[in-house]
Amino acid sequence: MNYEPLRDTLGRGGMVILDGGIGTEILRRNVTWADHQLATKPEFVRGIHEDYIRAGADVISTNSFQLSRRALCNHFRDDTHRHHIGARDLDERAGLLLAASVRLAAEAREKVAAKRPVAVAAAITTLEWCFRPDLVPADEQARREYREIFGVVKQNGADLVLFETVNSIGEAQVAAEVAHELGLPCWVSFVPAKTGKLFTGETLGDAVEAMQRKNVDAVLLNCAPPDDITTGMKQLQPRAKIPTGAYAHIGRFNPPEWMFTDEYPPAKYQKECAGWKQAGARILGGCCGTTPEHIAALGALR
Ligand SMILES: [Zn+2]
Secondary structure (H helix, E strand, O other), X not given: OOOHHHHHHHHOOOOEEEOOOOHHHHHHOOOOOXXXXXXXXXXXXXXXXXXXXXXXXXXXEOOOOOOOHHHXXXXXXXXXXXXXXXXXXXXXXXXXXXXXXXXXXXXXXHHHOOOOOOEEEEEEEOOOOOOOHHXXXXXXXXXXXXXXXXXXXXXXXXXXXXXXXXXXXXXXXXXXXXXXXXXXXXXXXXXXXXXXOOOOOOOHHHHHHHHHHOOOOEEEEEOOOHHHHHHHHHHHHHHOOOOEEEEEOOOEEEOOEEXXXXXXXXXXXXXXXXXXXHOOOXXXXXXXXXXHHHHHHHHHHO
């Protein structure tokens, strides 16, 4: 598999179905989220990818939310402190787990996709917490870290990068430049606030234009309630010249985990997605709290 089948589908205005929540799906199946379960329960994570492929997803995203060296290091005062009190493998752990996350998704595809083209998207979020643009690192520092992260996912067979829950244009530009430099197709998915703007106050119209200048392949909206995605879509769409998409979360954030609610059962979520399709979106899926049943319901929108 490579990115070409997706480029063709989107190029002729066809629909692409993305998978649903993975971290939250691990929780829903009553397993805790420690270490993403990549090392301890690989068959369990692979099983969720398989369920999303069976549900009709054309793109499955890796179980790698905030899986970075920085996220692990942030628990410590500094390097010396980490080396003093931390587990011995913390310097290598993120890279190894990230590699495993891509391989597990590829194995799931191998097992159940048969001849249907299914792409593996490396799901990477911001370096600092995804809802805190005030913490974004300086460009050159971010560039070094994205080179390391995107290099690992490319080497392990990711077909594209899904740079998701992005909260600022600046960090998105750096990540997009690195993806381009490595020859990795890149989708950037911004998180809209209630106003439909980014948390920085930047507009989605400006965001999509900036991404177009950086050769990004698609711009999406994610990790916000359906109403906020709808508001954001209205602002994004008029200036979008590349494919767009959306995947909302359903339920409530209950740090560090997720609270499931029954506000958006699959049929109701499908209606929201139909609205985004009507507005021009061609890539649809689900974020936190969505399940294989939600993704199966999107098949009717093709
Ligand atoms: Zn989410």
